[in-house]
Amino acid sequence: MSKTITISEEDVKKWHFNMPDEMLEVVSNRFKLLSEPMRLKILRTLCDGEHTVQEIVNEVSASQANISKHLALMHDNGVVSRRKEGLKCYYRITDDSIVYACFLISKSVVENLQDRLSWIQKVNNSMTA
Amino acid sequence: MSKTITISEEDVKKWHFNMPDEMLEVVSNRFKLLSEPMRLKILRTLCDGEHTVQEIVNEVSASQANISKHLALMHDNGVVSRRKEGLKCYYRITDDSIVYACFLISKSVVENLQDRLSWIQKVNNSMTA
């Protein structure tokens, strides 16, 4: 039995009616947090559970300082949580809904690309016909 | 009967395993597109159907040039679609999954804020007790 998340059209209606400008600012910040490939790589790594900074550094091949800054930023914004054990520091994704959102956006992007592809193919067919 | 979208844990697992670096770049671009308050305001306006540029300008109170640029950017990326009728140009949201993602992210942000609030309240209670 798999955990699922369901969003209804009413939920979305609520979004559009209840969202004041100030809230949109906060939401846009969260989107900005997810708008860096490096941070998405980190999140992809953290998808299967907690990892140390070093493990992440090795996985995504970037400098330790860079990874630390990205982790600090995401931690400040509550996207990842931290647990210290001796010298090591374990990071994990705070809330799965972030990953769900990543999935949704990816899906949307792929659908866009497919739509364009089918147009190109139509044009291509009519040109080679 | 309401339209719903459902995401399972398996979907998310797929995300994390199938997502190559190049795809993460594309996904991060989509997130970047949603990381501007002004563009979220535009999308909030477009939630209830298509609107002309002027209608949007009036709704979000920004300059026409600014709105036009944001709309052009979102159109280039397939987030909004366009329909011209005489002098007027009607924009609409191409794919509802964008709005679903906005809802998910908003939900996540609100949950974060609530968690913090409950901590603050605990501390506050213990200090005033």
Added chain:
DNA sequence: GATTTATATGATTAAATAACTATATATTCG
């Protein structure tokens, strides 16, 4: 065809920020 209206586009400026280098902190072990 000239004017008005709706939208788009170029150029400029100011602000945000990712990556890098160097350094600091903090914990473990000898």
Added chain:
DNA sequence: CGAATATATAGTTATTTAATCATATAAATC
């Protein structure tokens, strides 16, 4: 205590980009 290891943090630089102003296109109306 001193050395080694793991992580965090300043400071700098280069790049990106949102907003603005001015102008261009393009359709409708007189």
